[in-house]
Amino acid sequence: MKALSDIVVIDMTRLLPGPLAGSQLSGLGAKVIKIEHPTRPDAASQMQPFVDGESVLYRMLNGGKEIKKIGWDSPEGKEELFELIKTADVFLEQFKPGLLKTWGLDYETLSATYPQIIYVSITGYGQEGLYAQKAGHDLNYLALSGALQLNRETDAPVIPGFQMADVAGGSYQAVTAVLAGLLNRQKSGKGCWLDVSMLEGVLPVSTIAYSMQAGGINPDKIKFLWGDxxxxxxxxxxxxxxxxxxxxxxxxxxxxxxxxxxxDWKREHLSELSKNTFLQTDVTELFLTRTRKEWTDWAEDFNFCLTPVKTPEEALRDEHFVSRNAFVKDDKDRFQGWNLPFRMLRE
Known part of the structure; x- marks a missing residue:
C-alpha cells in the first residue's frame, strides 16, 4: 500500500517504539529518513544477534529507510538537518521532554520556520504531567497502567516476554497520531504538535478490567482472563x-x-467453569494423554478455539502467515520484519 507515497518523514527516534512507527509509515509508502548522530548511534544497532556484521533488530526496524549521519548539535549539522526538514511533512522524535529545545529542534522553533510540519513526540509519560520527566521502560508503563498487576501467577505479577507498552502504546499510537496530523493539516492547512504517551497508550489493553472497576467490581475477584x-x-x-x-x-x-x-463437563453458565467450582485436574489429565501435534491434528476437524502454543521460530514457518505474506524476507530468505497487518482488498 502506498497511501503515503507523497509524504516525507524525518525519524529521529531510537530503540523500538519510534523506529517501529517509522517502519510502519515506510510500509504505507512514506519516504522515511532516519537521522543518527555520528557519535551517538541508535542503541538498537548494538544489540545481538548480528548477521553480516549488522544487528538483526536494527535491520528489522530500519530497513527501507534512508539513513543519514548528522551531528545536529553542530552548526553545520543543524543546517543540514534543517534542509531536510524544509521538504518534510512529519518530524518524529523520542527524546526526553524539553531536550530538543537545547538544539533548537523543539516544535515552537521548527514550526515558526516550517509551519507545515507534523511534529510527533513519543515519550513514556507525555510532555506534561506529574511523571513527564521520569525515566521509564516498557515494564514501568505496564506497572503504572495497572496491566502488569492483572498478569499474575498466584500473587506475583509476571513480566511479559514482549514489549506491549512500547509497541501497542508507543509505535502504533504514533502512527495513528501521524495520520491524524496529516488529515488535520488537510483541513486546517497547518501543521501541529502531537504528544504520544506510551503509558496512556497502553491503558486500553486493560479495557475489560477498567470496565469492571467502573462498574464497582474489583477485577481481582473475577479472574476469567488470567487463568481462573x-x-x-x-x-x-x-x-x-x-x-x-x-x-x-x-x-x-x-x-x-x-x-x-x-x-458431563458441559455447562450453562460461565461461572460454573471457574477453578473454584470445576475440577480442573480432569482437563489437565485429558491434555496429558496426547502430544501437542496429536492435539493439533485432532483439532483440525473442529472449530472451538484450540491452538498450539508456538515458538517464534514455528510461527515464522506457519503456512497461514506464509500464504498471507506476513513476513518480509531478504534474498537469502532471512526474516527482515513484518508487512502491514492489513490489506487493501478492493479499490
Missing amino acids: LVNYNVYRCRDGRFMALGALELKFWNAFCEAVGRG
Missing part, C-alpha cells in the same frame, strides 16, 4: 509442549466437551 477459567487456559501435553484452549464462549466449550466424549 478451565475453558480459557493453557494445558501441558504429553510431550511437554502446550495447547491454548480459548473456548471462552460456552458454545465452544460445550462443543469441545462433546468432541472429547465428556458431555
